[in-house]
Amino acid sequence: xxxxxxxxxxxxxxxxxxxxxxxxxxxxxxxxxxxxxxxxxxxxxxxxxxxxxxxxxxxxxxxxxxxxxxxxxxxxxxxxxxxxxxxxxxxxxxxxxxxxxxxxxxxxxxxxxxxxxxxxxxxxxxxxxxxxxxxxxxxxxxxxxxxxxxxxxxxxxxxxxxxxxxxxxxxxxxxxxxxxxxxxxxxxxxxxxxxxxxxxxxxxxxxxxxxxxxxxxxxxxxxxxxxxxxxxxxxxxxxxxxxxxxxxxxxxxxxxxxxxxxxxxxxxxxxxxxxxxxxxxxxxxxxxxxxxxxxxxxxxxxxxxxxxxxxxxxxx
Amino acid sequence: xxxxxxxxxxxxxxxxxxxxxxxxxxxxxxxxxxxxxxxxxxxxxxxxxxxxxxxxxxxxxxxxxxxxxxxxxxxxxxxxxxxxxxxxxxxxxxxxxxxxxxxxxxxxxxxxxxxxxxxxxxxxxxxxxxxxxxxxxxxxxxxxxxxxxxxxxxxxxxxxxxxxxxxxxxxxxxxxxxxxxxxxxxxxxxxxxxxxxxxxxxxxxxxxxxxxxxxxxxxxxxxxxxxxxxxxxxxxxxxxxxxxxxxxxxxxxxxxxxxxxxxxxxxxxxxxxxxxxxxxxxxxxxxxxxxxxxxxxxxxxxxxxxxxxxxxxxxxxxxxxxxxxxxxxxxxxxxxxxxxxxxxxxxxxxx
Numbered sequence: 001x002x003x004x005x006x007x008x009x010x011x012x013x014x015x016x017x018x019x020x021x022x023x024x025x026x027x028x029x030x031x032x033x034x035x036x037x038x039x040x041x042x043x044x045x046x047x048x049x050x051x052x053x054x055x056x057x058x059x060x061x062x063x064x065x066x067x068x069x070x071x072x073x074x075x076x077x078x079x080x081x082x083x084x085x086x087x088x089x090x091x092x093x094x095x096x097x098x099x100x101x102x103x104x105x106x107x108x109x110x111x112x113x114x115x116x117x118x119x120x121x122x123x124x125x126x127x128x129x130x131x132x133x134x135x136x137x138x139x140x141x142x143x144x145x146x147x148x149x150x151x152x153x154x155x156x157x158x159x160x161x162x163x164x165x166x167x168x169x170x171x172x173x174x175x176x177x178x179x180x181x182x183x184x185x186x187x188x189x190x191x192x193x194x195x196x197x198x199x200x201x202x203x204x205x206x207x208x209x210x211x212x213x214x215x216x217x218x219x220x221x222x223x224x225x226x227x228x229x230x231x232x233x234x235x236x237x238x239x240x241x242x243x244x245x246x247x248x249x250x251x252x253x254x255x256x257x258x259x260x261x262x263x264x265x266x267x268x269x270x271x272x273x274x275x276x277x278x279x280x281x282x283x284x285x286x287x288x289x290x291x292x293x294x295x296x297x298x299x300x301x302x303x304x305x306x307x308x309x310x311x312x313x314x315x316x
Numbered sequence: 317x318x319x320x321x322x323x324x325x326x327x328x329x330x331x332x333x334x335x336x337x338x339x340x341x342x343x344x345x346x347x348x349x350x351x352x353x354x355x356x357x358x359x360x361x362x363x364x365x366x367x368x369x370x371x372x373x374x375x376x377x378x379x380x381x382x383x384x385x386x387x388x389x390x391x392x393x394x395x396x397x398x399x400x401x402x403x404x405x406x407x408x409x410x411x412x413x414x415x416x417x418x419x420x421x422x423x424x425x426x427x428x429x430x431x432x433x434x435x436x437x438x439x440x441x442x443x444x445x446x447x448x449x450x451x452x453x454x455x456x457x458x459x460x461x462x463x464x465x466x467x468x469x470x471x472x473x474x475x476x477x478x479x480x481x482x483x484x485x486x487x488x489x490x491x492x493x494x495x496x497x498x499x500x501x502x503x504x505x506x507x508x509x510x511x512x513x514x515x516x517x518x519x520x521x522x523x524x525x526x527x528x529x530x531x532x533x534x535x536x537x538x539x540x541x542x543x544x545x546x547x548x549x550x551x552x553x554x555x556x557x558x559x560x561x562x563x564x565x566x567x568x569x570x571x572x573x574x575x576x577x578x579x580x581x582x583x584x585x586x587x588x589x590x591x592x593x594x595x596x597x598x599x600x601x602x603x604x605x606x607x608x609x610x611x612x613x614x615x616x617x618x619x620x621x622x623x624x625x626x627x628x629x630x631x632x633x634x635x636x637x638x639x640x641x642x643x644x645x646x647x648x649x650x651x652x653x654x655x656x657x658x659x660x661x662x663x664x665x666x667x
Contacts, residue, residue, distance in 0.1 A: 060510055060667065083512040090510070094502035098341040099334060110330035111511040113323055134341075150507075 001057070001158065001189070006030040006066035008052050008213075026052040028213035029066070034206075036157075039180070039190040041204035043197070043302065045312070049213035050193040051091050054162050057191065058088050071157060084113060087156030089147040091163050091193075097136035101127050104135060105149050112154035125149040125179055141172025148179055159183060161192040165199060177203055197302040209306060216309050224305045229258030230270040233304050234281060234297045237266045240290035254280040263307055270300065270308070327513060331521035332528075339491070339529060349487055349529075353479045353537045360602075361472045361545050371396040372439035374417040377406050377428075381421040388450035389419075394442040417443060469633070476541040477628035478601035480534065484560060485595065485621050487533065488567025489574065489588045492522050496575040497584035506667045515666065519572065526568045530560055550635035555642070556628065562646055563624040566653035570620070573656040576664040595621035623648035 007030075009023040027049045034040040042050045055061040057068060059075035059082060068075065073082055095104050105118045116124075122131055125145040130138060138146065144164060151159060161180070165173040173196075180203055184190055194200055200207045201221045209217040209224070217224055225231070238246075251267065252260040256276040260269050271277040274297060285292050306312075339345055373396050374389070376382045382400045390397045398419070401409065406418045410428065416439035420426035425447060429436040449455070499505050508518060534557070541547035549556065574591060578584040598608065599621035605613055616622050627645035630636050 058510060080512060088510055090503055090507055092503055093507045096334060096338055098338050107330045107334055108511065110327040111513040
């Protein structure tokens, strides 16, 4: 799957349109390649343009500019071919309340020429015991698994999942991760969006970080974390008169510290070796007569990558 | 080729089953489809049941001939036995409408009445008849009266085909319009078009289910009307069913049109009410369209519900088949259906 210079703008609607005919840019020139058999994650905060990007890739929205090629074909020419071969779940779909699991899967199966059997699909998402239960009686996790079943019933080559686990409990999330991993292990390609770092780290071969409609970083989770230059994060909250004079650039010269950035009233250090950096940091604060109120360390995650790139938390 | 056709039919079948299941698993739709028309026919049937004509009520002012007049009027079945009233009683009862007329027993008698009141004028005619005959008038001839309380011409006979038409309108507009808008709100339409599903198949399944639900929708009301009120089908049941089918499909497509842009079911509810309310009152479901002025009737006559109800009523009560009126009604319904469909094709939003 290839996508070049993708851009999607919307006309402003509502009252704003009266005196303002400017456009809202949802996706602003985005390039993306996903190889066959790969699981690619689009990571970013709400409103970053993830859903718009995915819906353009899914052929549900037309791009304002740019090119999309999926499985070597294009939406404008081969929609039927592509529809048969991709599976997807939208960010929010409410399947019919009064239909049972098996009726819903059977309905979706009937749309495709080829695919798995209904029973096999229900087995894939572990809903056998709920096969006769109506959609309205399912839990959030079960509903989401049914939505994924509807995406898998055609045995697609490429699967799009838009925030598949948002709002689910940890156990349901893990069950869905298993379903997705299994699909990938059998050779399927996946594009998913998420604002959960752990989900991206766990499932995705490669991750693209999206913010304000732009791809600000792309790579394997390891590469992205390594790009921080250190594998640990130290966060320090301090008090004292000299706090305002504390310069990140100055602190960044301390031994084994790769970067230093103020984040939400704290100072965040990207650190190579904890046992070298920590004493140096503490000494630096003591010398400036600052009292350390709180200090915490953790291994660097994609969350830190995002914070490092944007200076903001993923979810705020 | 055959496989493709089989797959297509399989898809239409599954979509139709979805529609059908959502229909019968929703208790609300069951009430509006079956319970409501029956409840309405019971209430209206009782309210407008056929009654013996009431005798008119009059009084006789006291005086020397009062008793004689009283006796003469007592013999008439059209006049209730009058009381003899004092001057003040007579005034009071006439004013409050307790009596429609007061006979002043002079020679000749004087009738005291307010002639702007229809019942007073009726009383005058009947009292006058009774007195003239009682005092020896010979009638030029004795007319026969042909009472129209026969089956097929009572109010309930008028009402039932109207209720059938009304039911077809509501089920079509709500069943299709509301459901489609709800599917759009729930992003289900969007989810469906993200599969290879043919869009026409989804719309077709709505029409198929509408057509088949007539089989369970119509008989209960017709059988109930027959058993409870003796309302009979004078014409061909086949022609009746055909007109119902065309009407049901026409209103379904109108429902499709009304739902074609709506973001949510509330908007569609509003639109359906705006469209159906004028027909509810104007299309002759509960009373004849003849009561409206000619200018308004020209508009009313081409409304789909007017056409449908007129045709159903003629088939059911007059026993006609493809009379000019029925054919004209079918043409009007088809025109509305095709027109709405073409417009809906241009307007319908899938996402």
